[in-house]
Amino acid sequence: MSRLVQWPGHTWLALPIRLYMGGIFVYASWHKILYPGLFALDVATYDLLPLVLVNLVAIILPYVELIAGMILIVGFRTRTGAALIIAMLLLFTVALVIALARGLDMSCGCFASQTMEEDPITWMTAVRDVIWILLTFYVLIFDRHGIGIDRVLEPRA
Amino acid sequence: MFADLGSTVRESLVVVSIAGAAGLFVNGFLNPNGISIIAEREYEVLVPCPEPGGVVTPISAAESLAGSEPVFWMDARSAEDFVRWHHQQAANVNYDYLDPTPDEIIDALARRIARSKAQRVHVYGDGDDPDTGEQLAREISGKGIRKVFFVKGGARTLKDQMEKNR
Numbered sequence: 001m002s003r004l005v006q007w008p009g010h011t012w013l014a015l016p017i018r019l020y021m022g023g024i025f026v027y028a029s030w031h032k033i034l035y036p037g038l039f040a041l042d043v044a045t046y047d048l049l050p051l052v053l054v055n056l057v058a059i060i061l062p063y064v065e066l067i068a069g070m071i072l073i074v075g076f077r078t079r080t081g082a083a084l085i086i087a088m089l090l091l092f093t094v095a096l097v098i099a100l101a102r103g104l105d106m107s108c109g110c111f112a113s114q115t116m117e118e119d120p121i122t123w124m125t126a127v128r129d130v131i132w133i134l135l136t137f138y139v140l141i142f143d144r145h146g147i148g149i150d151r152v153l154e155p156r157a
Numbered sequence: 158m159f160a161d162l163g164s165t166v167r168e169s170l171v172v173v174s175i176a177g178a179a180g181l182f183v184n185g186f187l188n189p190n191g192i193s194i195i196a197e198r199e200y201e202v203l204v205p206c207p208e209p210g211g212v213v214t215p216i217s218a219a220e221s222l223a224g225s226e227p228v229f230w231m232d233a234r235s236a237e238d239f240v241r242w243h244h245q246q247a248a249n250v251n252y253d254y255l256d257p258t259p260d261e262i263i264d265a266l267a268r269r270i271a272r273s274k275a276q277r278v279h280v281y282g283d284g285d286d287p288d289t290g291e292q293l294a295r296e297i298s299g300k301g302i303r304k305v306f307f308v309k310g311g312a313r314t315l316k317d318q319m320e321k322n323r
Contacts, residue, residue, distance in 0.1 A: 033188075045200075051199060056194055060176055060181070084172060
């Protein structure tokens with residue numbers, strides 16, 4: 001197992017995944033940061049949080065997405081960024097599955113706030129999230145000496 | 158593999174704290190679309206919950222009047238429209254898009270249908286798109302009433318057809 005983890009090729013395999021996942025999270029955060037009111041409505045629609053937390057989550061979560069995405073892109077504290085993105089994706093997936101199980105016809109609220117017709121939640125959305133979780137897990141576990149700021153700052157042997 | 162799990166968790170908490178501070182600052186002082194930290198009132202969230210709609214068959218006004226089987230007629234329009242004109246045997250159950258028809262009314266209807274010995278239920282509504290007749294037909298069919306049909310075109314078409322048949 002440790003030989004598998006140490007394989008140097010992981011760095012190059014993980015790089016496009018980092019850029020892809022980082023890009024997705026930076027993109028996803030943008031509209032939410034600009035229009036927190038619309039995102040708060042999306043959060044409220046899931047009907048999982050008490051009202052007192054809805055706006056707070058709508059204000060803070062997009063910045064966590066933005067910073068975690070940028071961390072993955074620039075490769076600084078890469079594993080922290082990957083861990084945060086996995087945690088967020090797990091939360092999103094649980095919320096999505098609960099909404100689907102309740103039979104709610106609603107917009108995902110994953111990216112720019114869209115109508116139900118443009119961006120409905122489906123089981124495929126949950127599958128997509130699971131694939132993203134697996135990809136980010138790969139970065140978390142195998143990208144030990146990632147290309148980016150981490151490598152520049154790494155003490156040389 | 159998870160030797161540095163502790164430091165990853167610590168760094169994650171730092172990132173969340175920084176994100177929280179940045180989010181609150183930008184939302185409070187820089188973003189013209191900023192919102193209050195705590196919502197002052199409930200969000201008006203309108204998510205259509207799936208009602209157990211049953212299978213219904215559309216029929217033309219001519220077909221609805223032509224059959225020989227005893228029919229139970231239902232008018233899904235408002236009470237005012239019902240007073241203005243209705244099929245002489247129709248029962249009025251106003252279909253409301255926001256409030257499902259209460260179970261007691263459906264149960265009472267089911268008893269009336271059974272007593273009437275009707276073999277089919279014909280529902281007509283406003284004939285709009287969506288049609289209240291079709292919606293009510295789906296609703297009662299979903300509650301277990303069988304052989305429910307709705308008249309395409311609603312009350313207007315049915316009235317025209319009845320006048321034509323005279």
